[in-house]
Amino acid sequence: MEDMSEHPLYRMLHPRSIAFWGASSDPTAMGSFQLAQMLAMGFEGAVYPIHPREKKIMGLPAFAHVKDVPGPVDLAVFVLPTRVVPEILEECGMAGIRRVIIVSGGFAEMGSEGKELQDHLAEIARKYGIRMLGPNCIGVVNPYVKLNTTFFPYDARPGFIGMASQSGSFVTQMFTHLNHFGLGFSQAISVGNEAVTDITDCLKYLSLCPKTKVIGLYVESIRRGRDFVRVAKEVSKRKPIVAHYVGGSESGKRAALSHTGALAGPDELYDGIFKQCGIIRAHTSEELFDFCFVLGTQPPPAGNSVAVLTHSGGPGAAAADEAERSGLAMAEFSSKTLEGLSALLPGTARMGNPVDLTFNRNPNDYAQSIPAVLLGDSGVDSLFIYLLLPSHRVAQVITSLGASPEQAANMASDFVKAQASLVLSLTPRFGKPVVGGSYCMREDQFIRELQDRGLPVLPSPERAVKALAALSRYARAREALLSERGA
Amino acid sequence: MEDMSEHPLYRMLHPRSIAFWGASSDPTAMGSFQLAQMLAMGFEGAVYPIHPREKKIMGLPAFAHVKDVPGPVDLAVFVLPTRVVPEILEECGMAGIRRVIIVSGGFAEMGSEGKELQDHLAEIARKYGIRMLGPNCIGVVNPYVKLNTTFFPYDARPGFIGMASQSGSFVTQMFTHLNHFGLGFSQAISVGNEAVTDITDCLKYLSLCPKTKVIGLYVESIRRGRDFVRVAKEVSKRKPIVAHYVGGSESGKRAALSHTGALAGPDELYDGIFKQCGIIRAHTSEELFDFCFVLGTQPPPAGNSVAVLTHSGGPGAAAADEAERSGLAMAEFSSKTLEGLSALLPGTARMGNPVDLTFNRNPNDYAQSIPAVLLGDSGVDSLFIYLLLPSHRVAQVITSLGASPEQAANMASDFVKAQASLVLSLTPRFGKPVVGGSYCMREDQFIRELQDRGLPVLPSPERAVKALAALSRYARAREALLSERGA
Numbered sequence: 001m002e003d004m005s006e007h008p009l010y011r012m013l014h015p016r017s018i019a020f021w022g023a024s025s026d027p028t029a030m031g032s033f034q035l036a037q038m039l040a041m042g043f044e045g046a047v048y049p050i051h052p053r054e055k056k057i058m059g060l061p062a063f064a065h066v067k068d069v070p071g072p073v074d075l076a077v078f079v080l081p082t083r084v085v086p087e088i089l090e091e092c093g094m095a096g097i098r099r100v101i102i103v104s105g106g107f108a109e110m111g112s113e114g115k116e117l118q119d120h121l122a123e124i125a126r127k128y129g130i131r132m133l134g135p136n137c138i139g140v141v142n143p144y145v146k147l148n149t150t151f152f153p154y155d156a157r158p159g160f161i162g163m164a165s166q167s168g169s170f171v172t173q174m175f176t177h178l179n180h181f182g183l184g185f186s187q188a189i190s191v192g193n194e195a196v197t198d199i200t201d202c203l204k205y206l207s208l209c210p211k212t213k214v215i216g217l218y219v220e221s222i223r224r225g226r227d228f229v230r231v232a233k234e235v236s237k238r239k240p241i242v243a244h245y246v247g248g249s250e251s252g253k254r255a256a257l258s259h260t261g262a263l264a265g266p267d268e269l270y271d272g273i274f275k276q277c278g279i280i281r282a283h284t285s286e287e288l289f290d291f292c293f294v295l296g297t298q299p300p301p302a303g304n305s306v307a308v309l310t311h312s313g314g315p316g317a318a319a320a321d322e323a324e325r326s327g328l329a330m331a332e333f334s335s336k337t338l339e340g341l342s343a344l345l346p347g348t349a350r351m352g353n354p355v356d357l358t359f360n361r362n363p364n365d366y367a368q369s370i371p372a373v374l375l376g377d378s379g380v381d382s383l384f385i386y387l388l389l390p391s392h393r394v395a396q397v398i399t400s401l402g403a404s405p406e407q408a409a410n411m412a413s414d415f416v417k418a419q420a421s422l423v424l425s426l427t428p429r430f431g432k433p434v435v436g437g438s439y440c441m442r443e444d445q446f447i448r449e450l451q452d453r454g455l456p457v458l459p460s461p462e463r464a465v466k467a468l469a470a471l472s473r474y475a476r477a478r479e480a481l482l483s484e485r486g487a
Numbered sequence: 488m489e490d491m492s493e494h495p496l497y498r499m500l501h502p503r504s505i506a507f508w509g510a511s512s513d514p515t516a517m518g519s520f521q522l523a524q525m526l527a528m529g530f531e532g533a534v535y536p537i538h539p540r541e542k543k544i545m546g547l548p549a550f551a552h553v554k555d556v557p558g559p560v561d562l563a564v565f566v567l568p569t570r571v572v573p574e575i576l577e578e579c580g581m582a583g584i585r586r587v588i589i590v591s592g593g594f595a596e597m598g599s600e601g602k603e604l605q606d607h608l609a610e611i612a613r614k615y616g617i618r619m620l621g622p623n624c625i626g627v628v629n630p631y632v633k634l635n636t637t638f639f640p641y642d643a644r645p646g647f648i649g650m651a652s653q654s655g656s657f658v659t660q661m662f663t664h665l666n667h668f669g670l671g672f673s674q675a676i677s678v679g680n681e682a683v684t685d686i687t688d689c690l691k692y693l694s695l696c697p698k699t700k701v702i703g704l705y706v707e708s709i710r711r712g713r714d715f716v717r718v719a720k721e722v723s724k725r726k727p728i729v730a731h732y733v734g735g736s737e738s739g740k741r742a743a744l745s746h747t748g749a750l751a752g753p754d755e756l757y758d759g760i761f762k763q764c765g766i767i768r769a770h771t772s773e774e775l776f777d778f779c780f781v782l783g784t785q786p787p788p789a790g791n792s793v794a795v796l797t798h799s800g801g802p803g804a805a806a807a808d809e810a811e812r813s814g815l816a817m818a819e820f821s822s823k824t825l826e827g828l829s830a831l832l833p834g835t836a837r838m839g840n841p842v843d844l845t846f847n848r849n850p851n852d853y854a855q856s857i858p859a860v861l862l863g864d865s866g867v868d869s870l871f872i873y874l875l876l877p878s879h880r881v882a883q884v885i886t887s888l889g890a891s892p893e894q895a896a897n898m899a900s901d902f903v904k905a906q907a908s909l910v911l912s913l914t915p916r917f918g919k920p921v922v923g924g925s926y927c928m929r930e931d932q933f934i935r936e937l938q939d940r941g942l943p944v945l946p947s948p949e950r951a952v953k954a955l956a957a958l959s960r961y962a963r964a965r966e967a968l969l970s971e972r973g974a
Binding site: 027028030036105106110153165166167168169170173174176177180218220244246247248249250251252254255256258283284285286312313314315316317318320321322323324325330347348350352354356358359388392396397400401439440441443459460461462463 | 514515517523592593597640652653654655656657660661663664667705707731733734735736737738739741742743745770771772773799800801802803804805807808809810811812817835837839841843845846875879883884887888926927928930946947948949950
């Protein structure tokens with residue numbers, strides 16, 4: 001199967017119609033939040049609220065039973081009390097619904113009694129051939145079809161990160177986080193207790209999604225180890241996977257057990273599994289998305305050496321320090337490169353690596369000419385560039401040269417766009433990864449331009465370099481997988 | 488000396504008048520930027536531009552020589568070509584100026600010839616009793632007296648972080664970074680090549696500043712090891728010091744050498760020095776300010792154990808995992824605490840540590856009652872609380888209950904303020920540190936309220952817990968210093 005639309009999860013993330021349980025005229029009910037969010041996102045398919053008594057919910061006709069709904073239902077979403085879930089699931093099965101998202105909790109995460117109830121759900125699902133997600137999950141997001149079953153407004157843009165998460169929060173509460181970088185999900189799936197659909201299924205599905213350039217996983221435990229390894233090894237050859245695993249410490253393990261009933265394993269075990277599959281491990285939630293930003297936009301480098309370009313000594317030194325700590329090698333420049341640099345650098349500049357310009361004579365030197373010299377060196381596999389070009393400062397200079405404030409603002413904006421284009425042209429031209437770091441973020445036009453047009457810019461030199469090192473690890477792992485016998 | 492105003496650096500950071508070299512009618516000159524910034528900040532003392540030919544600069548009368556200036560000069564700032572610096576310094580000495588900031592580069596950082604020139608500067612300074620800062624520095628910032636000699640607009644608020652930095656960028660380019668957290672500098676000093684004034688002097692000075700609650704250092708090398716240790720040990724007993732050291736790796740060391748001519752030492756050496764002095768080491772620039780936020784606002788905990796409070800399983804598990812990795816212990820609750828919790832938690836909640844509410848019945852439970860139960864437990868030394876209370880969502884609920892959008896917005900804002908007050912009252916009441924983590928940042932009113940009123944909220948659970956662990960390390964180190972013989 002190489003076509004996403006043939007995968008059993010496809011219709012769950014591309015439903016034409018949804019039956020929704022748990023919304024009502026009580027606006028403070030969780031289900032009401034979720035339905036309100038779904039409608040606010042502008043989902044274009046049919047939505048059928050189901051409610052035992054109410055006739056109209058949020059302006060939509062409500063139905064007492066799913067069998068009363070006047071059309072076919074691609075997806076059912078339950079935000080219901082635990083005890084009624086089996087009965088309603090059965091009802092769905094009888095009505096021919098084949099995809100159900102169970103948001104309700106109170107199952108395996110609550111102990112053995114809950115686990116029994118959950119097994120019963122799985123049995124019903126099997127009986128009817130229902131592809132079930134959850135229970136104890138928060139559902140799915142597919143911004144490309146304006147689908148959001150969660151209770152959080154999806155305010156990020158449609159993006160390239162495919163996410164499968166054993167925590168609903170690491171879907172919903174990432175919307176804001178991604179927005180801070182101009183990033184977005186391609187599709188995101190909260191798997192909850194994984195009674196039927198697990199993270200391995202999602203991995204396979206996301207690998208088929210053409211909008212997904214990188215797959216992010218939040219993992220508390222992997223249930224089907226062998227299948228996971230088999231699938232992940234295949235996927236890693238074509239698409240990078242980044243995983244945040246929290247079950248490796250004793251405390252993380254205990255927290256995971258009570259969260260989704262997951263049985264976590266020791267760090268070393270998971271490190272081993274991830275390495276074997278070419279999965280890049282993130283140690284924090286920030287790293288997860290930092291790495292996704294870089295691995296989802298930049299080509300894998302041929303080797304481990306990095307050039308650091310800066311006009312500020314401190315950030316350059318911090319980048320160099322982090323490069324070594326993260327396992328990159330600071331590139332040694334060829335004599336041709338040094339020659340090329342000496343023609344471009346002012347007298348106060350430093351020609352070694354980091355290249356520290358100290359100040360900019362011609363802005364194009366920094367955005368284009370010097371990076372081109374560095375990336376043209378066969379001993380340089382990747383480039384970190386420290387970025388700082390505040391529009392207000394550019395406008396200040398232009399104003400002081402006699403332009404009106406309005407003219408200056410327009411000219412500054414055009415200038416910043418052009419500078420961004422120069423930086424963005426480097427990767428296509430040299431086929432090598434470029435990552436930016438800056439303490440300015442999206443309040444600054446330059447950074448917005450770069451991030452929105454595909455250059456990863458992270459909020460410090462260290463984070464950027466660490467993510468570049470992750471990309472380099474992925475490149476090595478991918479090579480190894482591709483050269484395995486039978487690959 | 489216990490009074491800041493008696494320290495030789497006091498008048499450099501509280502000048503009543505400034506003579507400024509290097510600004511001109513050329514708005515693109517570095518010196519022009521710096522003077523423009525100084526004026527934009529609204530410095531209230533006298534400012535005298537000095538220029539060989541121009542008579543008026545940025546609306547101010549300019550003078551050909553400093554001796555022509557019509558009043559006393561507390562501080563001279565040079566943004567001049569390298570070769571003229573000694574001559575002008577001599578001129579300042581003769582005119583009785585006793586404090587000079589030399590921004591100009593081209594000295595020790597350029598090799599032995601530059602080093603000789605720099606030694607010559609130091610000689611002149613000694614001859615006249617001039618307290619010199621730099622060369623190759625970016626000067627100072629004191630937002631409380633609207634002083635900013637750098638070329639960057641200081642747009643953060645006056646704050647509580649005193650900074651001494653061997654990189655100008657780790658002063659200027661932090662303005663934006665601090666702004667992302669509602670933080671600010673109390674005073675900040677870029678020491679450059681440290682020909683006369685070094686980081687040890689600044690440490691002593693900042694320790695005397697009443698607005699400075701924590702001292703941040705960016706270090707490439709420590710020149711006077713013994714003095715540094717002596718001063719830092721004394722300071723650490725009263726005020727926390729956080730240091731970011733980049734010279735410990737081979738690459739960092741080489742970068743530092745060419746940046747400020749600093750001779751860095753191996754990681755182990757600096758780790759040892761820092762430990763001995765009770766200095767908390769940060770490994771990245773983000774950590775430096777994360778740690779400063781927590782160490783500058785929260786009391787040192789009595790022990791190593793932390794309670795984690797969350798309503799989201801994933802962030803709770805990530806916090807627990809990070810706590811253990813950072814050297815904190817997840818607190819074991821007393822039976823009284825468990826009893827107290829069981830009265831407050833819904834049936835789906837988890838009573839262990841992390842306490843995972845799963846959902847909020849009464850918001851005051853989360854902001855006040857549950858934290859009070861936890862902090863009342865003598866086995867709990869500190870609290871991490873995961874924060875999420877988007878105002879728009881509160882307003883949504885209020886609107887749906889019949890309020891007009893305007894009423895709802897006002898009521899939501901009041902509600903959020905009141906919730907923040909509850910969280911903020913915990914530390915004064917229990918004398919234990921509380922740190923928040925959230926993926927929402929200052930776009931959210933709740934987070935702004937908390938940060939601006941002194942609760943550190945960091946952009947992920949992991950960063951918050953890591954900073955709490957740093958505070959715990961400081962508490963242990965401080966105790967050890969205080970119990971040393973003769974302390």
